[in-house]
Amino acid sequence: MWKQLADFVRAQGLPAEYTRELALRFEQAYGVRDGEVLKLGQQWRRHLVFGIKVLDDFARTGTISRFVVETTGLRVPAGMHKPLREYEQYARERRHLRPTSLAERMHNIAVFLDFLRTRGLETLDALQAEHLSAFVQTRTDWKPRTVACVSSSVRLFLQFLFMRGALPRDLSAAIPTVRLASNAKVPSAWEPELVERLLAAVDRSSPKGRRDYAILMLASRLGLRLGDIKRLTLDQLHWTTSTIEIVQNKTGEPLVLPLIEEVGAALIDYLRAGRPPVEHRHLFTNLTPPFSPICQNDRLHRVVAYWRELAGIKFKTPQRQGLHSLRHTLATRLLGAQTPFPVISAVLGHASPATTFIYAKADVETLRIAAIDPEEVFHGHAS
Known part of the structure; x- marks a missing residue:
């Protein structure tokens, strides 16, 4: 996408320096319209908005810092963004999770929060134990190990919320436990x-x-x-x-x-x-x-x-x-x-x-x- 932006600048004879005005002109020229079917070779346009956001962040702060959940494609209610960001910071800086582990955990939690959105919840203070049971029980198309992994991520998130006073009581115990046989899976090996x-x-x-x-x-x-x-x-x-x-x-x-x-x-x-x-x-x-x-x-x-x-x-x-x-x-x-x-x-x-x-x-x-x-x-x- 950035290569296309550079080509756009040269074709328009514009100064080779990033500005917000330049980004708006580029977005007006190549942004995807509602209902538009992209032609072969134009799939980069799907990433235009996000790519411009990254450039904006860098131009403003000199660094690129992304909120992990923003890359999942899941819809987290705005009222849940602040506690989710705080937990991401806590998991990174206090629990010292590796980037891959952090991304997986934040994705799992985002799946849960997106589920709450479908149940009409806009903030976490409305969370009830029955929401937790419903979330696990509706994961019928998931493998047990996946359900166990996601449930564990949500459980840790709820413990954090209670510890920080964001929830009046610890709801982590209300998540149903998924039993997995220890070492039940045989590793795949080649001949x-x-x-x-x-x-x-x-x-x-x-x-x-x-x-x-x-x-x-x-x-x-x-x-x-x-x-x-x-x-x-x-x-x-x-x-x-x-x-x-x-x-x-x-x-x-x-x-x-x-x-x-x-x-x-x-x-x-x-x-x-x-x-x-x-x-x-x-x-x-x-x-x-x-x-x-x-x-x-x-x-x-x-x-x-x-x-x-x-x-x-x-x-x-x-x-x-x-x-x-x-x-x-x-x-x-x-x-x-x-x-x-x-x-x-x-x-x-x-x-x-x-x-x-x-x-x-x-x-x-x-x-x-x-x-x-x-x-x-x-x-x-x-x-």
Whole structure:
């Protein structure tokens, strides 16, 4: 949208400086009219109003500060904006939520407040326990885990409102509890030969191929989490000791992994002929100028999907197919090789060894080996 604005300025022969008057002229020329069907190549016009708002904010304050909920597309009643903004500030500054966690929580709360709007509520002081029950009970099209996550976000929000005196009583206990079986979900894992087919399909003669291959190697060979891959810097690659040393984004705990030969070779190939000459220290960049670091909200699903399609990989049953599933695959492969659980836990950087036991569900053969012989149980009781 900003590129179109720059083109508009040049075409009109206007001064190359942003002003509110310029923004109004541009909006009058290209703003979307009611009922207008946009032609191919004009979808950028949908973002014109928001893009101008961002420029206004920057021109006025020198920074870009967005209210997270403004990006959700949900309609929150005006009377609820102030407590919602206060909670966002509290969650960011006092609870120290990561940007991705904060965005998810604020979205969940906005869903709830949008529901209250449909029930005729304009302010939170009219909130009753029956509204909370109705909200959860009407989420019939959601998966239980999603309902549990949203309910948790709303519960924390209500506790905050009571703590700040915005609600006369604590309504958080009125939200129905969604019971989920602990560790009930089996992680998705690839067949080992499919991982090798994926890696073999990557064209390592192009910058994209070199970058993607290095990313895939870090996930499939070292089991690095997506967030840690995106945050990886040149300073965390220790070539003299052949290690990668990071502080994990998810747990805040340090993690040291061996820079094994094939991973090191992939990284060196990327650094020599794939990574553009940029000043920032982030290892992985976008592929187009100005080659900024990969956005922290980017799930990098396309990195797997692009090469998976070229490799012609099809799965026998529905499963997760993104970058994180390669981490799961490494865990199950280590488990299948009878690697001790503490070692697997250390490699994956799990805060609790109990988390590692989830992967045992994806390895039936290991479970059979670990099963207790019924006769041993019988003799144990007999003795």
